[in-house]
Each structure stands twice: as C-alpha cells, then as structure tokens.
Amino acid sequence: MNLINLQNKAKQDPKSYKEEVELQYQHFLSNFEIFLLKPTEESQEFIELISFLSHVAPFYKQMLLNFPKYLIQLLNEHLHHLSNELRKGIAQSLFILQNRDFISEIELIPIYFRLFLCQDKILRKYVFLHLIQTAKKIHQMFPNSQRERNLKKQFYLAIQENEFLIQEKALALLIEIYEKRFWSDDKTVNVIANTCFMENNKLLVAALNFFLKNKNQEEDEKDDPMTQYEESMEAFQDRLKSMKNTKKTKHKKKLLKKLRNKLSHQHTIVEEENGEETKSNQEPNFSALERIYDPQGFCEKLFTKLRGSNELFDVKVMMMNMISRLIGIHKLVMVNFYTFILRYVQPYQQYATTFLAIIIQAIHERIPPENVEPILKTILNNFISEKSSTLALTIGLNTIREIILRCPLVMTEEIVQDLVEYKKHKDKGVSMATRGVIAALRQVSSQLLSKKYRGRFTQPSKQKIFGEQILHIINENENENEDENQNENENENENENDIEFDENGNENGNENDIEFDEDENENENGNDIEFDENENIDESENKNQNKNQNKNQNKNQNKNQNKNQNKNQNKNQNKNQNKNQIEESDSDLNQDDDDEMEIKTEIQPDYLVGPRFTRRTKEEKLESMKQGREGRGKYGSRLHSERTTNERKKKNKPFRLTRFRKKVKKRRTRMKGRKKTKNI
Amino acid sequence: MSKLNPDKLTKSINSMLQSAKAKKRKFIETVELQFTLKFYDPKKDKRFAGTIKVPHPIRPSIRVCIIGDAAHIDVAKEMKLDYIDFEGVKGFMKKDKEIKKWSKKYDAFFASDTLLKRVTRIIGPVLNKQGKFPILIKHTDSIEEKIKELNSTVSFQLKKSINIHTAIGNIKTTPDHLKANMTTAINFFVSLLKKNWQNVKSIHIKTTMSPSFRIY
Numbered sequence: 001m002n003l004i005n006l007q008n009k010a011k012q013d014p015k016s017y018k019e020e021v022e023l024q025y026q027h028f029l030s031n032f033e034i035f036l037l038k039p040t041e042e043s044q045e046f047i048e049l050i051s052f053l054s055h056v057a058p059f060y061k062q063m064l065l066n067f068p069k070y071l072i073q074l075l076n077e078h079l080h081h082l083s084n085e086l087r088k089g090i091a092q093s094l095f096i097l098q099n100r101d102f103i104s105e106i107e108l109i110p111i112y113f114r115l116f117l118c119q120d121k122i123l124r125k126y127v128f129l130h131l132i133q134t135a136k137k138i139h140q141m142f143p144n145s146q147r148e149r150n151l152k153k154q155f156y157l158a159i160q161e162n163e164f165l166i167q168e169k170a171l172a173l174l175i176e177i178y179e180k181r182f183w184s185d186d187k188t189v190n191v192i193a194n195t196c197f198m199e200n201n202k203l204l205v206a207a208l209n210f211f212l213k214n215k216n217q218e219e220d221e222k223d224d225p226m227t228q229y230e231e232s233m234e235a236f237q238d239r240l241k242s243m244k245n246t247k248k249t250k251h252k253k254k255l256l257k258k259l260r261n262k263l264s265h266q267h268t269i270v271e272e273e274n275g276e277e278t279k280s281n282q283e284p285n286f287s288a289l290e291r292i293y294d295p296q297g298f299c300e301k302l303f304t305k306l307r308g309s310n311e312l313f314d315v316k317v318m319m320m321n322m323i324s325r326l327i328g329i330h331k332l333v334m335v336n337f338y339t340f341i342l343r344y345v346q347p348y349q350q351y352a353t354t355f356l357a358i359i360i361q362a363i364h365e366r367i368p369p370e371n372v373e374p375i376l377k378t379i380l381n382n383f384i385s386e387k388s389s390t391l392a393l394t395i396g397l398n399t400i401r402e403i404i405l406r407c408p409l410v411m412t413e414e415i416v417q418d419l420v421e422y423k424k425h426k427d428k429g430v431s432m433a434t435r436g437v438i439a440a441l442r443q444v445s446s447q448l449l450s451k452k453y454r455g456r457f458t459q460p461s462k463q464k465i466f467g468e469q470i471l472h473i474i475n476e477n478e479n480e481n482e483d484e485n486q487n488e489n490e491n492e493n494e495n496e497n498d499i500e501f502d503e504n505g506n507e508n509g510n511e512n513d514i515e516f517d518e519d520e521n522e523n524e525n526g527n528d529i530e531f532d533e534n535e536n537i538d539e540s541e542n543k544n545q546n547k548n549q550n551k552n553q554n555k556n557q558n559k560n561q562n563k564n565q566n567k568n569q570n571k572n573q574n575k576n577q578n579k580n581q582i583e584e585s586d587s588d589l590n591q592d593d594d595d596e597m598e599i600k601t602e603i604q605p606d607y608l609v610g611p612r613f614t615r616r617t618k619e620e621k622l623e624s625m626k627q628g629r630e631g632r633g634k635y636g637s638r639l640h641s642e643r644t645t646n647e648r649k650k651k652n653k654p655f656r657l658t659r660f661r662k663k664v665k666k667r668r669t670r671m672k673g674r675k676k677t678k679n680i
Numbered sequence: 681m682s683k684l685n686p687d688k689l690t691k692s693i694n695s696m697l698q699s700a701k702a703k704k705r706k707f708i709e710t711v712e713l714q715f716t717l718k719f720y721d722p723k724k725d726k727r728f729a730g731t732i733k734v735p736h737p738i739r740p741s742i743r744v745c746i747i748g749d750a751a752h753i754d755v756a757k758e759m760k761l762d763y764i765d766f767e768g769v770k771g772f773m774k775k776d777k778e779i780k781k782w783s784k785k786y787d788a789f790f791a792s793d794t795l796l797k798r799v800t801r802i803i804g805p806v807l808n809k810q811g812k813f814p815i816l817i818k819h820t821d822s823i824e825e826k827i828k829e830l831n832s833t834v835s836f837q838l839k840k841s842i843n844i845h846t847a848i849g850n851i852k853t854t855p856d857h858l859k860a861n862m863t864t865a866i867n868f869f870v871s872l873l874k875k876n877w878q879n880v881k882s883i884h885i886k887t888t889m890s891p892s893f894r895i896y
Contacts, residue, residue, distance in 0.1 A: 331808065333808050366800075366808065366813065368800050
C-alpha cells in the first residue's frame, strides 16, 4: 500500500491500521540505524517515512512517543552532514509535530535556532516564518501565560549564544514579533536594547534601526481589507440586480452563494481588524524608546561606546541620534554629549542637518544654559553670517528657532537683534525662517524682542531663571480670578512649556471651541441659504455675547467679539461679501490656532531645511507647462481648428433645402428616367 | 463640568479610611489616586505633564536637603535643616555611588539660584534619575514656605503606560482635606487631557494596602 494512502486511512480509522503503522515504525527504526552508519547518504524513502510518521503520530501517541527524539538526535549530531532534502524533511516534520502539540515548543526552539547555521536559504526562511508563527499562536492562545514566558526566555537565550548568525536571527525575530505586536512588553524592548553593547556590531545596527524607525507604514496596510470588502459588496449587489428579472437557474444560485461566502469571509476579516484596533486603543503602544528601563545608564553606556568606537560614520550618526532622542524623551542630563557633538556643527559637514536635528532633540529645559550656549555660538558663527549661503542661513535660523523653544534662556538681546535683521533678506526661505524665529521668541521670551517685532498683542515677559518650577494654583475666589486670568492670558504667550489652566480658564477654552463650530456652521449655511441666514447668525451672536458677559473675558473672546461686530456690519450687505468676511475671520481663527508651536521629540533633517524657494530651471518650467496643457483644448484661433470646406458643408445640408437646386433636380430627373426604363 | 459625584466621593473616602483602620500597618499609609485613560494614542496626542498645588499637605513629613550658598546655609542652620555647600557637592567627584548613597536620605533637594547650574552638572544626572532634581530657591523666597509648597504639590506625567498614579494625601489627613485635594487634582488632571472627561476611563482611590474604590 502507498504511504500517503495509508496515512489518510490511518487518520480516519486509527485503530484498525495500528499494525501497519507499527510495521512502518519498525521500518523507520531499522532505516535510522543504517542511516547513523552512513549519515551523508541520501534516501528518498527515509524522508517519506519520516513525513508519514509525523503526520500519523498524534493518533498513536503511545507507540510513537520516542519518534521525535530520534529526529532531534539526527539534527543535533549530524546537522552539517545531512543532505538539504533530508534536513528540510526532518525540520518540517518537527513543525508538524509541534503544531499538533505532540512535543512542546520549548525544547525545540534551541534546535530551530541551530538550523540557522545551515547553508540552506530556503530552510532558514521556513524556520524564521515558523518561529514567528509559533510566537503568534502562543500569544493568541495563552496570552501572558507561563508558557509564553518560557518561549520568550528561549528567544532571549538565543541572543546570548556564541554564534553571531544565531544572535542576528534571534534579534531579527524579536524585532519582527515586537512590530507585529505579539510581544510588546518592556522586557523584550530591553533585551533588544542590550544588544547595542554586544560584540557583534550588526546587532547594534539592527537595534538602532529598530529604535529610530518611523512606523507609519503599518497604518497604510490596514486599509486594504476594508476596501476589498467594499468592492466585493458592490459586485454582489450588481449581481443581485442583474438576477432580479432573469430566470433563476442552479448555476446562478451557486454563483450567488459563492459571492455571499466570500463576502462574509471578508467581513469577518474586517471585523477582526476593527477588533484589533479597539484593542490597540485600550493598550496604546508607547514608542520603544520610552520603555527602556534605565535610560540614563543606557545613554551613558552608549555614549562611552560611541566615543571609543571606530564604527562606520553612519553607524556613529545613528548612535548619536539614539542618545539624543533618549535625552529628549526622558529629560536626561548628559553634559558631555553637547561638547562631543559640537565638532560636527559645520555647514560643509556631511549630514549637517542631521547633526543639527540631533542637537535639537537633545535640548530640553533641564539643561543648564551654559551648556547650550557654545552650541548656539557655533551655529551663529558657522551658519549665520553674511557670507554663508542662503541654504545654510535657513537651516541655521530654523535650528535656532527650535533651540529657542526648548531652552529660551540661552538667548540674549544682542543675538536677537542680529537675527531679526534677516527678516528683510531677499531669499524667501531665509526671511521665512527669521519670521519663525520671531514667532518662537514671541511665544517663549518676548522681552528680548524690540517693540517693533514683539507685536501689539504680546506683552514683554518676565526674565526667567533656570530651574524655575511651574506651579498651578487654584483660587476658589471668583473675584480674584479675574485679575489672575488676565495675567495668565499674558503669560500664555510667554511660557509655552507650562500649560496654565485653572477651572475657569479651561471652561473658557471649551466655549471657544463651541463658538468656532458655530462659526463654521454659519459659513456652510451661508453658502446655500440666502438672507434668512443672518437672523440665525444674530441669535448665535447673542448667545455668544451672553456667554461672554457671564464669564471672565479672556483675550480670545475679545477677538471673537470683534468678529461678531464685523458680522453685524455686514448683515445688510449682500451674500457674497458676507461670505468673504466670514472666510476671512475663519482664517484669522486658524492663525490663532497655529500660533502655538509645539515641541517635537523627533525631528527629521528635512524639517530644518524647510520649503525651498529656488529659481526653477528651464526643464522644470517646460515640464510644468506640459502638465498644464493636459486635459484642455488647444488655444489659438477657433477658425483654424473648426475649418471645413464648402464641399464638406454641403454634405451635411438638410435635403429639403437642397432638393430644389438645379444640380440636384437634374440628377433626380435622370434617376427617374432610369427607373422608368427599368420598369419597361 | 466636573463629572465627579461628590456623595460617591465622600462615601468611598470614608470606606477607604475605614478599611485602612481595620488593619493597622506599621507605617503611615499614603492615599493614592489612580487614573486610567482611554482613546489616547501616545503617538499622535501631545505628551502632557503638569504640576499643581493642592490645598492641603500630602506627606506627614518631608526630608529636605539644601544645597546652598552662604546665605541659604545660615537659614538652613536656623531651621535645623540638613544642608551642603558647593564644596561638599564637589567632594563627590562625580562618583555616582556616593551621590546615590547621599541622596537616598532625602525626599527632595533645594538649590540656590546661584549654584543650581553648577550643581546640575555634577549631581544632576543621578538626581534626575531618581526624580529628585533640585528645586530652585531665591534669596527672596522663604524656605519654609517652599517646603510647604513642595509638600502640597502633585505632578502628573505620562510614562510608559496609560495608568497614572499619584499620592494625594495620607491616612492621617481628614476626609474633608482629602476630598478637597482630590477634586482639585482631578479637575486639573482632566483639564490637561485633550478631550477632558472623554479621555478618562476610570478613577480609583486607595491607600497603600487597602482595596481600591472606584470614584468615576
């Protein structure tokens, strides 16, 4: 009997085929002993036997109890002697046995990792995928169980192995599994983090890549099942429609059933995805950088490694980036780092913007300004002078803007005066960057700006002292609150870091939001409905004003009132003007919203370069011209394009107009004559 | 605006204190406030952090050390507080272990405004790690008041998890004071959030050893 045939039958009816299977098992044992004598020999029969037994094993647990042990022994003792075919066969049957819970994964994991040492690319890929699959299965079936912990432990041990190859694969696996969010615990992150200090520098690169990577791709992939579902839904409905008025045959019924099944399947996929999303809502994934146990210690260790290392330049840059990100997120104090990185602050330095971005990430309010000052000085000297190129100027100014936001105390009035001069620079990028600097200064320390640049609405702020603590005090007395509130409104622009709230302030914030919404509604309605609208506006205005009167007047509300007044004036004017006005006021509101610059923990080098305004080359201009031409008719004289000959026009002339013409008459009479002759 | 139910709050405070009384421990238990957030995506939403002064003191006593210049040391001597001058700080020679051993004795540090910058460079990293970054004092401030202020300060910072805990008092504070502290702290915390109460999943209170009581 054929082995595959026997396999099927044994599965269906284990009892009656017991003897045959036992026979095969004996066969395997004898083959096994022969094989041990000549391990390099290839034998197709042996491979088939192994696969057969592994499929059947779950049904004959007693009999085949020792079967996996033989396989493991083979792999352990003769890993490199085995032929590729046989090795793959053994590995696959081990996968099967493990998936059926015939043997536990814990004892197999070290063997799997040893398989990575083989020179067989396909096998390594199989093993890699299988390990991920195992992690997923265990995570889904027994989350947070002892079993899962043991499995993790095996992976962590693999990273400690002596073989570089195994280490690398284990790290790659851990990263992959973390990113798929099967194991997203702190321990895993820290195991990954600790690989930075191992001998093998490939591990360092992989780990750094993992920590610094942008993870926006995940979200894009998620869209797919939903769109698929919608598409097949449409197809299904189309089919239903077309079948409505036709005869119902068996074939059509089948088709319909098929479509319905497909639809329900996709629906479950979509639901699962949604379920995962809600799960992820419950447990948001914090970035891996935040999960490192001892950031200060880690940073110092990495920094000493960086100093003594002779790695590639790119790797060094990555290490610096990692350190600076950690400093920024955990607010670490690493004084030496700033002096170290200073030497890279040159416009001609390779990756100059990357270094500037690294510096910015590493600056926060807990660092003494004395340490930031040399950085600022070097940027001023190297990037911002009349000789430097516009690009260098832009980058330098943008960097200074970010530094101001993070550490306002380094700035002095003299530096500010110099910087502000660039506002009138002929290059648009430079002048925009300068405006950014001014805006940042307004927000953080407006006392440094001269009155001209400070603007009308910002009051000069108080000089702050390093290390000042910001406290939020709530006063229950309403009357006192008024004064306080006014003060706070002034302060709002000064200290960006401190979020100043008290109960009333917060309420006001909410109300403003509501008012914005109302404004928007007005705008939308205004486009559709005519003058009746104005009454509505009036009502909402009244509401607003009432609210305003009730509450302490804060600055934003004053602005709103002004806008309301504008609207009052416009009430009797025609619709278009009204619309424009509202749009204007809306854009004002948007500007108010954008005013606050936020501090990012992660800065991309491109962010510092900003939009570029260079003159376009001829090719670029031609290209844009060609783009503009697409999808429109040709310009030029219309006559030219529509010109027709008289001959052509005649052909389209209605017959009734032409039939009395001589030429036509003649032809017709001739035709009649012919017909008559035919008839005769 | 506040979605806290005052009756429920008083009730749960009382039952919490009772359960603490039922089984006395050898130390003074602290009362904790625990928040759980929802619909919060740490990647998109802004990090929040804030400190607020609550009306009543939180800890029964607080151990402070003053890193001061001559004037501040005199004040510290008068008030019988521990102090250290800049030479003393220098004496640590940046040895982390010694700094750690020394800093363990204290809950908080004050540093004179003239010294803070220099001090940060030497002991900053270690103290920062322990969350005891020195607090600035000016010559115009009275130290006593500063300590009081510190003792009634609650700070919130989101770290690693969407659960946030803070100490809000101890079992020796009266229920009324506890309630006042809680309402101010909770209202402030909620105001930090992007969507205010919509971001809050639950709020619990508990003492160190007692079961927790849900108040929202």
